[in-house]
Amino acid sequence: MKDLEKIANKIRCDIVKMVAKAGSGHPGGSLSSVEILTMLYFEKMKVDPKNPQMPNRDRLVMSKGHATPVLYSVLAAKGFFPEEELDHFRQLGSILQGHPDMRKVPGVEMSTGSLGQGISTAVGMAISGKLDQSDHRVYAILGDGELQEGLVWEAAMSAAHYKLDNLMAFVDNNDLQIDGDIRDVMSPYPIVDKFKAFGWHVISVEDGNSFDLLEKAWTEAKDVKGQPTVIICKTVKGKGVSYMENVCGWHGVAPKPEELEIALKELELED
Amino acid sequence: MKKSTRQAYGEHLNELFKSYPKMVVLDADLSGSTKTAVFKKEHPERHFNVGIAEANLMGVAAGLAAGGQIPWASTFAIFGTGRAFEIVRNSICYPNLNVKLALSHAGISAGEDGGSHQSVEDVSLMRSVPNMTVLVPADATETCRMMEAAMEIDGPVYIRLGRMDLEVLFDEDYEFTVGEGVELKIGRDVTIIAMGLMVEQAMIAAEYLKGEGISAAVINMGSIKPIDADLIVETAAKTGAIVTAEEHSIIGGLGSAVCEVVSERFPVPVVRVGLQDTFGQSGKAQDLLEHYGMTAEAIVAAAKEAIDKKV
Numbered sequence: 001m002k003d004l005e006k007i008a009n010k011i012r013c014d015i016v017k018m019v020a021k022a023g024s025g026h027p028g029g030s031l032s033s034v035e036i037l038t039m040l041y042f043e044k045m046k047v048d049p050k051n052p053q054m055p056n057r058d059r060l061v062m063s064k065g066h067a068t069p070v071l072y073s074v075l076a077a078k079g080f081f082p083e084e085e086l087d088h089f090r091q092l093g094s095i096l097q098g099h100p101d102m103r104k105v106p107g108v109e110m111s112t113g114s115l116g117q118g119i120s121t122a123v124g125m126a127i128s129g130k131l132d133q134s135d136h137r138v139y140a141i142l143g144d145g146e147l148q149e150g151l152v153w154e155a156a157m158s159a160a161h162y163k164l165d166n167l168m169a170f171v172d173n174n175d176l177q178i179d180g181d182i183r184d185v186m187s188p189y190p191i192v193d194k195f196k197a198f199g200w201h202v203i204s205v206e207d208g209n210s211f212d213l214l215e216k217a218w219t220e221a222k223d224v225k226g227q228p229t230v231i232i233c234k235t236v237k238g239k240g241v242s243y244m245e246n247v248c249g250w251h252g253v254a255p256k257p258e259e260l261e262i263a264l265k266e267l268e269l270e271d
Numbered sequence: 272m273k274k275s276t277r278q279a280y281g282e283h284l285n286e287l288f289k290s291y292p293k294m295v296v297l298d299a300d301l302s303g304s305t306k307t308a309v310f311k312k313e314h315p316e317r318h319f320n321v322g323i324a325e326a327n328l329m330g331v332a333a334g335l336a337a338g339g340q341i342p343w344a345s346t347f348a349i350f351g352t353g354r355a356f357e358i359v360r361n362s363i364c365y366p367n368l369n370v371k372l373a374l375s376h377a378g379i380s381a382g383e384d385g386g387s388h389q390s391v392e393d394v395s396l397m398r399s400v401p402n403m404t405v406l407v408p409a410d411a412t413e414t415c416r417m418m419e420a421a422m423e424i425d426g427p428v429y430i431r432l433g434r435m436d437l438e439v440l441f442d443e444d445y446e447f448t449v450g451e452g453v454e455l456k457i458g459r460d461v462t463i464i465a466m467g468l469m470v471e472q473a474m475i476a477a478e479y480l481k482g483e484g485i486s487a488a489v490i491n492m493g494s495i496k497p498i499d500a501d502l503i504v505e506t507a508a509k510t511g512a513i514v515t516a517e518e519h520s521i522i523g524g525l526g527s528a529v530c531e532v533v534s535e536r537f538p539v540p541v542v543r544v545g546l547q548d549t550f551g552q553s554g555k556a557q558d559l560l561e562h563y564g565m566t567a568e569a570i571v572a573a574a575k576e577a578i579d580k581k582v
Contacts, residue, residue: 055339102337102366110337111366114357120327121362124334124342127319131295131340151358154327162319 004211007077008038012240013267014073014086020260022090025098028250029143030070032174032235035209037074040139044218049079052106056136059109059125063118064143064172065099066252071108072096080107116149118142119169123159126167126228137222140169145177147188153198159228160199167228168221169200173208174237176248191232201229208233240267273436277375279411280432281306283418284343285313291422295335297321297344299328304434305345305375325350326358329370333362336369341422344370348377348431349390352397359427364402367426372397373418375432378518379551379559380468382434386550395523397429398496404428404449405496407525409470410440413493416447424449433518435556437468452499454506458488461574462506462513466492466525469516469544469565476570487574495525500532507537512577514542518565521545540580542573 019025045058088094095104099113112118122140221229238244241263302308311318332342351374408414421428465473477487515526526543
């Protein structure tokens with residue numbers, strides 16, 4: 001098993017463990033975006049866990065802020081804070097709030113959770129980078145249900161208008177939201193055409209849980225000039241835990257102890 | 272001399288930029304009205320017009336602040352505090368980001384555009400959000416002093432601006448400190464605590480009351496949050512009756528803030544002059560102010576009422 005896949009598997013174990021321990025949280029959309037965050041933090045992003053405020057660091061805004069389990073697990077694995085902290089997720093006094101708080105957690109670049117706002121703030125960060133003539137990148141991770149928020153499209157319009165080629169967005173296109181299939185609740189499709197119409201360079205990844213395909217997309221995106229890029233990643237919600245996969249009920253529900261055991265067994269089998 | 276607070280804001284942005292090169296100015300297609308166009312003319316590379324998208328205006332401002340810039344975000348008060356409320360709350364105030372909101376056309380003095388565009392609840396909304404500082408200038412001079420004070424705060428500040436030309440009340444040496452009211456007139460019988468364009472009316476009312484043998488103190492309460500609770504208690508103890516005067520709903524604004532202080536620390540009768548839980552309508556600013564009782568006459572009547580209520 002390659003290094004990244006090993007890390008991803010560990011992240012998945014941490015996600016289900018921390019959500020189970022907390023007794024609440026969002027496992028489904030965390031598991032679907034493990035490969036995206038693992039690739040970015042472990043292969044692509046210029047960040048220094050010892051110096052989280054390094055001025056020219058790359059920034060990642062978790063616009064789908066409810067997916068804190070994946071964000072915190074990756075940041076901890078990367079060394080931004082001790083991994084023991086994951087045990088205190090969502091508990092009184094913990095730095096690890098249910099939704100990310102940039103003032104509490106080293107490595108969290110923006111407080112998010114209210115959907116649509118992260119991408120808007122990422123546009124501001126990217127403009128800031130241009131003003132400072134810094135070569136750092138800004139990444140934004142969006143949910144597909146989140147695309148129903150009008151602010152996403154206000155932000156998308158402005159990112160193209162300001163030619164923010166230092167902004168790269170990923171859509172975790174797992175097709176499920178709290179109330180069901182995104183196509184039944186309020187279809188954001190055609191997602192590719194919408195972003196194209198808003199002036200973005202669009203890359204589709206047919207398996208967003210494949211490091212090889214994500215790598216290819218990132219490599220294409222990094223050289224795009226004069227416009228922002230969005231990578232639409234088809235993913236599996238709950239990926240890696242058989243009973244969670246493609247089940248929207250696992251959006252914001254914690255596994256019980258016996259369910260955790262099954263999940264860890266499955267994930268360790270993959271190891 | 273007359274000048275609107277929005278005009279003073281636009282002009283003073285250029286002055287401030289000399290000391291704060293990290294400043295950026297944002298607008299949402301109202302730069303001619305909010306007067307950020309004055310800044311844009313001098314520094315087009317640091318002015319961003321995000322179009323008619325107030326939610327994104329606030330999100331982009333938050334991101335710029337996170338990146339180390341110091342954004343001034345401007346639109347009409349109704350949109351900046353109303354439509355974009357939750358972005359201001361969650362993306363600016365919750366992470367305590369260094370964003371300055373200078374929102375104009377507040378109050379019914381916005382005039383002909385009518386009730387849809389006249390915010391009567393903006394102070395109430397902004398005052399309720401943790402980390403937000405709320406400042407309401409009474410004239411052009413105070414606008415400049417408040418902008419300077421806002422730059423000294425590493426966090427969100429809301430400055431409430433108006434469309435209407437107002438008398439310039441204060442000289443250039445006028446001093447303003449966040450959290451402090453300014454006692455413009457000393458009095459014995461009643462205290463008028465006013466904000467914004469009602470400060471001038473308060474001064475006129477005090478003169479009139481003097482003619483009737485009533486000694487009225489006048490306090491310009493430009494800092495609505497934090498509010499000068501000690502000064503309010505001190506004046507309540509001294510005069511025993513308070514009138515508040517604001518071009519804003521009496522629910523949640525200056526009147527409410529003063530009542531919160533006196534009811535907890537030194538209960539005295541308070542009469543609130545302001546919009547009585549109503550929207551505005553179209554009309555000339557001056558006609559609207561008279562129609563809704565935003566006048567010295569209304570303050571005089573309220574002062575007598577407050578004095579009558581003294582135990």
